Amino acid sequence: MIQNLAPYIWYNGQIFEKEDVNLHITNYGLHYAASVFEGERVYNGEIFKLEQHSSRLIESARLIGMKLNYSQKEIVDATKYLVTKNQLKNAYIRPIIWQNSEFLKLLKNQNKVNFSTNIAIIAILQEAKQVDYSLNLYVSDWKKISPYSIPIQSKCSAQYVTASLAKSEALSKGYDDCLLLTQDNYVAESSVSNIFFLKDKHLLTPSKSNCLFGITRNTVINEIAPKLGLTVEESPSIKLENLKDFDESFVTGTAIEIKNIASITQKNEKYLFSNNNVTNIIRSHYFQIVGKYLNV
Incomplete structure (x- = not known):
């Protein structure tokens, strides 16, 4: 069982103690990666x-193609109820939706009557702020899955097989983490975070054709950049050789928040x-927004 898992789990409309929730080995979502999830942060008892x-x-x-009830x-x-029930102050929340069936058949219409969609929400206790350090990324030999192969704006479990392989390689x-490129060798994202590059008050980040639109990413683009007078360009065609033109780089994500990039390495080429x-x-502005959002 995951360390620091909160005592209670919300599962299909009810609260259970964590020891009482068990899934069968024939679970359809387990066999076919038929699941989607989110990652959320609790700060001072409130969910950002x-x-x-x-x-x-x-x-x-x-x-x-999942229908949710x-x-x-x-x-x-x-x-919100789960956070209250667990008396959480600072935590990471993971809602997950998956499909199940009485039969292990791939095509949904073959066992339509027996299909069900399930949802659970768990919470993991953690500190409000993590230790700050800069990351060194390795450009993976694995490629970001093509949007013609899977809807990349769906935060579905299947996408994270590539991310896991790439991070393990790094x-x-x-190295601390990976940088994934698209099938055409353009910059996509890190394993579980979006990436930005900065030069002369101009931010450059991959567009939605290359990466998942992160909530923290959107906060930087829509709330922080305008306040700081930064222009933002979303591009589907950022090449590795373009990186030498930038002074700063950082990644964004719910769990990682905002972290500096110290270097990006591809084999014998290193961008500092x-x-x-x-x-x-x-x-700093991000944590101000978190504070204002929570009225603390």
Whole structure:
């Protein structure tokens, strides 16, 4: 069982103690990666951007053909109730939706009567702020899955096989994380986070054709950049050789929040980002937004 898992789990409309929730080995979602999920943060007892996360969860399910019996409001209310029930102050929330069937058949229409969609929400206790350090990324030999192969705006489990392989590769070579490229060798994203590059008050980041639209990513683009007078360009065609033109780089994500990139390495080529002055200001504004959102 996951360490620091909160005592209670919300599962299909009910609260259970964590020891009492068990899934059968024949679970359809387990066999065919028929699941979508979210990652949310609790700060001081409140969930940051909960409505946006819940909307994306429902959209992720829709994009891969799942029909959900819960509305956004019901998911929001369930998540809030779970936080209260567990008396959480700082935590990571993981809602997950998966499909199940009485038969292990791939095609849905073959066992339509027996299909069900399940939803659970778990919470993992963690500190409000993590230790800050800069990351060294390795450009993976694995490629970001093509949008012609899977809806990449769906936060579905199948996408994270590639991310897991790429991060394992990077860690085995002594790096902190990976950088994934598209099938056409354009910059996509890190294993579980979006990436930005900065030069002269101009931010460059991959467009939606290359990466998942992160909630933290959107916060930087729509809330922080305008306040700091930064222009933002979303591009589907960022090449590795373009990176030498930038002074700073950082990644964004719910769990990782905002972290500096120190270097990006592809085999014998290394791109260094020794300056992080603006990134630190962006991070500071992010935590100000978190504070304002929570009225603390």
